[in-house]
Amino acid sequence: MRISHKLQKAHEDANSKPTFSFEFFVPKTSQGVQNLYDRMDRMYNYNPQFIDVTWGAGGRLSNLTTDIVQTAQSVLGLETCMHLTCTNMPIELIDKALKDAYDSGCQNILALRGDPPIDGGEWTAVEGGFTYAKDLVKYIRTKYGDHFDIGVAAYPEGHTEEPDQDVLIEYLKEKVDVGADFIITQMFYDVENFIRWCEKVRARGISIPIIPGLMPISSYSAFKRRATWSEISIPKHFEDRLQPVKDDDQLVRDVGTELLVELCNKLVESGHVNHLHFYTMNLEKSSVMILEDLHLIAEEKEKSLDTLPWRKSLNPTRTKETVRPIFWKNRKYSYVTRTQDWDEFPNGRWGDSNSAAFGDIELFTHGVLRQSPKRSIELWGKPSSIQDISALVVNYLTGKVNSLPWSDTPVTSEIDSIKDQLVALNQSGIITINSQPKVNGVPSSDSTYGWGPKNGYVYQKQYLEFLIPKAKVQALVANIEAINKPFNSSDNYKDNYNILTYFIIDNNDDLSSNTKDDSANAVTWGIFPGQEVLQPTIVEKVSFLAWKDEVYRIAQEWSTIFDNDEDVASKTAIHSIIDDYALVNIVDNDFVGQDKIFSLFENL
Incomplete structure (x- = not known):
């Protein structure tokens, strides 16, 4: 304007x-x-x-x-x-x-x-x-x-x-x-x-x-x-x-x-x-x-009628964009860059996710790690073990660090209700990347979860994305299936109803999932007076595969900072993420029941 x-x-x-x-x-x-x-x-x-x-x-x-x-x-x-x-x-x-x-x-x-x-x-x-x-x-x-x-x-x-x-x-x-x-x-x-x-x-x-x-x-x-x-x-x-x-x-x-x-x-x-x-x-x-x-900074920024739970672009080619994959929640720079030539934004919906949705990872001429080597070390030190990397994430979750290699922005109060579980996961060697708690009909004016026009209600499915040792993947899947089994065996659900849906992939593109290839799962949505349902964040396969490339590239670039002999332990620790860990996301589709995702890791 x-x-x-x-x-x-x-x-x-x-x-x-x-x-x-x-x-x-x-x-x-x-x-x-x-x-x-x-x-x-x-x-x-x-x-x-x-x-x-x-x-x-x-x-x-x-x-x-x-x-x-x-x-x-x-x-x-x-x-x-x-x-x-x-x-x-x-x-x-x-x-x-x-x-x-x-x-x-x-x-x-x-x-x-x-x-x-x-x-x-x-x-x-x-x-x-x-x-x-x-x-x-x-x-x-x-x-x-x-x-x-x-x-x-x-x-x-x-x-x-x-x-x-x-x-x-x-x-x-x-x-x-x-x-x-x-x-x-x-x-x-x-x-x-x-x-x-x-x-x-x-x-x-x-x-x-x-x-x-x-x-x-x-x-x-x-x-x-x-x-x-x-x-x-x-x-x-x-x-x-x-x-x-x-x-x-x-x-x-x-x-x-x-x-x-x-x-x-x-x-x-x-x-x-x-x-x-x-x-x-x-x-x-x-x-x-x-x-x-001067009392000109409001305690809470007034929400405009077109506010979404992610920062809306003012570029004229994206004015009708209303949906984004949740994977880039904390990486808006790379998401906007990789989708700048995508022709589906004018439709205002996700549309066909195979239509040039994501530019090649190579378009980042200066790399996907947004900090210089010197600044990276200032921010994140020289982790020499997986435990050090996990401790770095814990410091991020507790507000002692303002960014991570895969998260450009500080943590927000949204995670407060699940912070203890996230900290515990990282302390056990599972590295969390992204998450959101479930929300069932919170007013759109809520200071933590609210977005969109006044007098509306917002909803979220619990979501967790993390890196896990590949040796634990089989046991994790078994735990997911144990939760899903009662629903799959019910006569009311003939077509495999999964309470927990997931994608799991490693750097060698070994992918497993219990979702349909062409499905897009809305994980955030809002109900507002006089308009259709808005579903601004989703999980779907094509974007997850694009995000996976970025996650492992970030780890690769981070590891190359430590190419000298004295930092070999740091290089080895970070590179083990690429070699030994799989990227996982899980959605709990039951946004009104008991939390289920964190129970998957008990005795894993």
Whole structure:
């Protein structure tokens, strides 16, 4: 959705709270990009109206900008605004960037002239490029009509090349006249000056939203450096309060938070501002502290009418996607990547799962293990035995570790009711991968299990996915059959009714199952007023086979981190998962009776 439309909708009620957004810049390393995605993922839960991503002018960083925009829109489900500058940008590169944004579903561009060269000198346009931001705005509007919301920059305290505020407002009016939809300002701390500037802007007939750019204060040196670089004034009361604590970063952050909260409250009270934009510098804590003190972070994110139990993509090719295999519950990056060319999403149903549903595992040019070798060791250490790997999973289940090689996101409160059983399984040498407890008609507003429209009810079958020593598979199957037998022998079920259904496969593709090849088993569903049943997560064969490839590839890549002689025990331990363990998933189709899955492992 376009930013101006989102803000209008968010503030239809005159008494609505201010909204907010975050800016991120493009990291210089691949691991930095990965860490940024993780941070964006967490900050999604604060419910920003949008994020924006700065432009790396020309070369590799500009390509990363479009990659980050694509991931934010398609994988993370974040409304995204892409910066686009004239610096080092001939029209063919501008066209490519705009097409990439368009294809990803991004509908918001911040059109900027860009900064002059770092080594000094005047700004000059490249051959075949634009000289002013207004030229870029006009070009985007001419080529794409009203598809994009176009933002422009403004400078309440003047610009290095033009200190006269009134002249700059005239330049701003020119950008608005050729098609700009909203304004994001340079950072500032002098709120009184900003309010006077807003009055001048409105007096000039500029009526589009003004979004103030706010820089949190995380350390005194960074605060002074950024203010000097941006050539903005620092109010005396800022210096008076920060100077005495300047050598204590924690106190600086606390005092800085208080100062920014005061500033934000004055902005909102002025009536000129109802949205706050934070320059995060790819950090999280300082911005969040300000939002918490402003009481803008809700205890529970309000559920929208189209909320699903997985993060919905904003890519236009996936807008009708309503079903996903549960195997990728904690690996949304790889799922979206592997299904990005799948032609069944427009149907809004699972459809034919054989129709190019999963791209080849080889499409991951940087590997399926999302962390660098160094970062992997920082996160997961050097496990030298299966017991160490099991202990790592236990630490994940208990919140001491935030991710695993096969799980990108932290564990949630959903597992609390089965946490003790999961911990016990891992301590016995069975490595759990994914799970969910049974749920029988919980209100859709429930803070743990709820999703979807209000006044509905949600249901879940108990599900468990795990790696088990192949030597124990036969006994496990016997235990499953013992539970299923009373139902299979009943006259009421002539066609093999299985309470417990399963898939078991090893790295050699030795597959066994008690399900039909073409069946899709819904393991989560919702009943809502006035609409059909939604069944957003399923278990079925084709996707399980694709997931199996990924699980064993993850183990393979993890083991290769330890190719040196001193880490041979770690390599051996991880590689034993590939050689000696089978991947299993079990669904308990009786979502109203006693739990059955965990009883399978007694005396196994």
